[in-house]
Every structure is written in C-alpha cells, then in structure tokens.
Amino acid sequence: MRKNAKFDRAEVVNNATKLYWEKGFNGTSMRNLQDVIDMRPGSIYATFGSKEGLFKEALNRYADMGIEELLACRKAVDSPLKALKLFMKSAVLDYTNSAPSRMCMLAKTMGELTEDNADLLQEAKRLLAKIEAEFVTLLQEAQELGEVDSNKDVHKLARHIQVQTMGLRTYAKACDDHTILETMVDDVFKHHPF
Amino acid sequence: MRKNAKFDRAEVVNNATKLYWEKGFNGTSMRNLQDVIDMRPGSIYATFGSKEGLFKEALNRYADMGIEELLACRKAVDSPLKALKLFMKSAVLDYTNSAPSRMCMLAKTMGELTEDNADLLQEAKRLLAKIEAEFVTLLQEAQELGEVDSNKDVHKLARHIQVQTMGLRTYAKACDDHTILETMVDDVFKHHPF
DNA sequence: CTTTAACTTGAACAATCGTTCAAGTACAGA
DNA sequence: TCTGTACTTGAACGATTGTTCAAGTTAAAG
Numbered sequence: 001m002r003k004n005a006k007f008d009r010a011e012v013v014n015n016a017t018k019l020y021w022e023k024g025f026n027g028t029s030m031r032n033l034q035d036v037i038d039m040r041p042g043s044i045y046a047t048f049g050s051k052e053g054l055f056k057e058a059l060n061r062y063a064d065m066g067i068e069e070l071l072a073c074r075k076a077v078d079s080p081l082k083a084l085k086l087f088m089k090s091a092v093l094d095y096t097n098s099a100p101s102r103m104c105m106l107a108k109t110m111g112e113l114t115e116d117n118a119d120l121l122q123e124a125k126r127l128l129a130k131i132e133a134e135f136v137t138l139l140q141e142a143q144e145l146g147e148v149d150s151n152k153d154v155h156k157l158a159r160h161i162q163v164q165t166m167g168l169r170t171y172a173k174a175c176d177d178h179t180i181l182e183t184m185v186d187d188v189f190k191h192h193p194f
Numbered sequence: 195m196r197k198n199a200k201f202d203r204a205e206v207v208n209n210a211t212k213l214y215w216e217k218g219f220n221g222t223s224m225r226n227l228q229d230v231i232d233m234r235p236g237s238i239y240a241t242f243g244s245k246e247g248l249f250k251e252a253l254n255r256y257a258d259m260g261i262e263e264l265l266a267c268r269k270a271v272d273s274p275l276k277a278l279k280l281f282m283k284s285a286v287l288d289y290t291n292s293a294p295s296r297m298c299m300l301a302k303t304m305g306e307l308t309e310d311n312a313d314l315l316q317e318a319k320r321l322l323a324k325i326e327a328e329f330v331t332l333l334q335e336a337q338e339l340g341e342v343d344s345n346k347d348v349h350k351l352a353r354h355i356q357v358q359t360m361g362l363r364t365y366a367k368a369c370d371d372h373t374i375l376e377t378m379v380d381d382v383f384k385h386h387p388f
Numbered sequence: 389c390t391t392t393a394a395c396t397t398g399a400a401c402a403a404t405c406g407t408t409c410a411a412g413t414a415c416a417g418a
Numbered sequence: 419t420c421t422g423t424a425c426t427t428g429a430a431c432g433a434t435t436g437t438t439c440a441a442g443t444t445a446a447a448g
C-alpha cells in the first residue's frame with residue numbers, strides 16, 4: 001500500500017471552507033484557494049476534480065460544523081429549547097470567533113448561485129434540509145419533555161427556527177448593534193408559537 | 195444645447211438591475227451587461243463610471259421599486275397592517291412575475307460582497323434602512339388607527355418585518371412549496387408581537 | 389455647408405480566470 | 419539499490435475579466 005497524500009485533507013477542506021464562506025463561490029479564485037490550502041493546481045484537481053467539487057465539499061464541511069455546534073449546545077444546557085436558543089445566539093451574535101462571515105454560508109450560497117450551478121444549489125438545499133431535520137429532532141425531544149405543546153407541528157416549528165436564524169444573520173450583517181440583535185433573538189423565544 | 199444621449203437611461207438601469215439581481219455583482223460580467231442594456235463599453239463607462247457605479251444605481255433602482263410596491267399595496271387595501279402583509283406575500287410568493295430571483299437583491303448583495311467593495315456594502319445597508327423606515331411609517335399609521343398597540347415600539351416592529359421578509363425569501367428559494375410559504379407569511383401576522 | 393462639441397463604437401489592453409499536463413519527486417515493494 | 423507507481427509541481431493554455439481610448443458618428447450652432 002501507498003502512503004496517503006502528504007496534505008491533511010480535513011485541514012485543507014477547513015481552510016477552503018473558510019475562504020469560500022467569506023468570499024463566496026464566484027468571489028473566490030483558484031489562486032486564492034491555492035494560497036490558503038497550500039496546494040498546487042494539479043493536486044487540487046486530482047483530489048477534488050474542480051472548483052465546484054471543492055466547494056461542494058466545503059458546503060458539507062460547513063453543515064457538519066453547524067450540526068456539531070448544535071449538538072454541543074444541547075450538551076451544554078439542560079433543555080433542548082435552551083439549546084436551540086443558545087445555538088441561535090451563537091450563530092447571530094458570536095462574531096468574535098473566527099467566523100469568516102456573519103451570514104450563514106448556505107444562505108449566502110442560495111443567494112449567490114443560479115441554475116448555472118444547479119448541482120451546488122441542490123447541495124445547499126439538501127444541507128439546509130439536513131440542518132432543519134436536526135432542529136426537528138431537538139423539538140421532538142422538547143415535546144417529550146413537555147417544553148413544547150404536544151399538539152404543535154415540530155416540522156413547522158423547525159422551519160420557523162430556520163427562517164429566524166437566516167433572517168437574523170442577514171440582518172446582523174447590516175445592523176451591527178449587539179443589543180438590538182440580542183433582543184431580537186430573545187424575542188424569537190418569547191413570542192414564539194411553541 | 196445638445197440633445198441628451200440616445201439611450202433611455204431609466205430603461206438601461208432597469209435592465210441592468212434585472213441582470214445584477216439575478217446573477218449578483220460578481221456573477222455578472224460587463225459583457226453580459228453590454229448585451230442586456232445594449233450599450234458599448236465606452237458609453238457605459240462614460241455614463242456610470244464603472245461596474246460598481248452601475249451596480250450602485252441598480253441597487254437604488256431596486257430599492258425604489260420595492261418602496262413603490264409597498265405604497266401600491268397601501269393604496270390597494272384599507273389598512274396599513276394589511277398592506278404590510280400584502281407586500282410580504284408579494285415578495286415571498288409572487289415568483290410568477292418577472293422577478294429575476296426569489297430573494298431580496300439587497301440581502302443577496304449583503305451576502306455576496308465583502309469589505310473589498312465597502313462602498314457598495316454601505317449602500318446596500320443604507321437602502322435596507324430606507325426600506326425599514328417605510329415600514330416604520332406604515333406601522334405608525336397602524337398605531338394611529340388602533341391596529342397596533344400604542345405602547346409598542348414601531349422601530350422594533352419594523353425590524354421584525356424586515357427580518358421575516360428576508361428570512362422567508364431566502365427560505366423560499368430552498369423550499370418551493372407555495373402552501374408552506376403562504377402559511378408562514380400568515381403566521382407572521384397571526385403570532386406577531388403587535 | 390462647415391464647424392464643433394457630445395456621444396458612441398469596438399478593437400485592444402493587461403490582468404486574471406479555471407484548468408491541463410509533462411516533468412519531477414517521494415516512497416513502498418522486490 | 420533499483421523499479422514502479424502514486425503524488426506533487428509550476429509553467430502554460432485559451433478564455434474571459436474590467437477597462438481604456440483613438441476613431442467614427444451624430445446633430446445643434448454659426
């Protein structure tokens with residue numbers, strides 16, 4: 001057997017994700033990528049096939065990070081509803097960390113791409129649905145614990161969380177006022193239809 | 195005095211706005227623009243200065259169209275709150291018309307651009323604030339008519355409308371289910387904090 | 389009709405785009 | 419040590435990018 005490639009694939013995809021997340025698909029050039037992932041064109045194309053192939057992998061990495069974060073929130077607090085709120089606060093307010101953009105990378109991708117990149121668009125939709133399914137799981141748990149009325153539709157609530165998160169993160173890029181944003185997240189869980 | 199340019203500036207900006215709205219700033223090339231506005235590079239640069247200059251004008255045209263639409267909604271119904279709901283339904287659900295994208299062009303711009311185009315980003319923020327101010331005006335009227343409690347903060351409510359609209363329009367691009375979307379808009383005005 | 393200034397045209401520019409591939413390097417197996 | 423293969427390298431490709439500008443066109447003024 002041959003040894004694997006010299007580069008650390010996970011690290012490479014992480015760095016590519018950061019750049020794509022910040023600059024978008026069209027705003028990122030292969031030469032930008034070469035610099036941040038420290039690979040030459042030949043290796044990149046042998047490994048990922050194309051700019052689109054690497055972007056697709058970056059989208060998946062991004063979604064996985066989000067789900068990991070959500071599960072981490074769940075473990076950090078004693079209730080699934082509090083976990084959702086913590087996750088949302090983190091997504092909307094925590095720009096102190098090394099997040100390349102305030103906005104959701106999947107939402108950015110939905111906005112940027114057209115049918116010219118139908119497969120990437122499809123992948124972004126699929127991953128949004130995957131995340132929404134995680135919301136459903138948490139909401140079902142909340143229902144079992146009595147935090148959410150048992151007659152509520154958890155899929156509907158999950159859609160609601162999704163819309164709020166994407167909307168607030170977009171608003172956050174335009175607003176910048178931390179107090180206003182925090183109040184808006186609090187209000188989601190104050191006036192919510194749970 | 196000399197006669198004005200042969201081209202119809204308003205028409206040109208309209209067509210440029212359509213293309214920019216659909217493809218985004220980075221996704222649109224000057225040659226794409228030349229085709230749809232039927233002008234040659236020299237004329238374009240003499241008139242608009244740069245790709246960014248034309249985009250800035252397109253952003254303004256887009257915002258003006260939105261405000262016109264909002265005022266048209268106000269005239270179409272007998273209450274400011276119903277007007278807001280009508281506007282939101284139109285923005286989220288009416289993809290039958292010739293809108294180049296389901297998403298808000300300003301939201302798309304906020305997502306696509308970075309500090310590399312700080313002035314365009316600033317302009318998009320300014321226009322989002324301008325639209326939000328129109329929401330405030332309608333909400334104040336609603337307050338005067340007793341449709342909204344007088345102790346509510348109209349600026350806060352306007353922010354809420356803004357977030358819902360942007361969030362739902364982003365979700366709409368990923369969802370496609372008209373029934374689900376319509377229910378979500380209805381729910382905004384059912385469970386709202388007014 | 390001639391002049392003159394405003395405006396349009398499209399070829400051309402340097403820079404950058406995504407991608408390819410022949411040549412070089414590195415290392416497991418014999 | 420030698421061979422063979424997996425992998426990396428970076429120069430190079432044609433296409434396209436945003437932009438410029440000298441030449442051409444148009445039409446009002448003299």
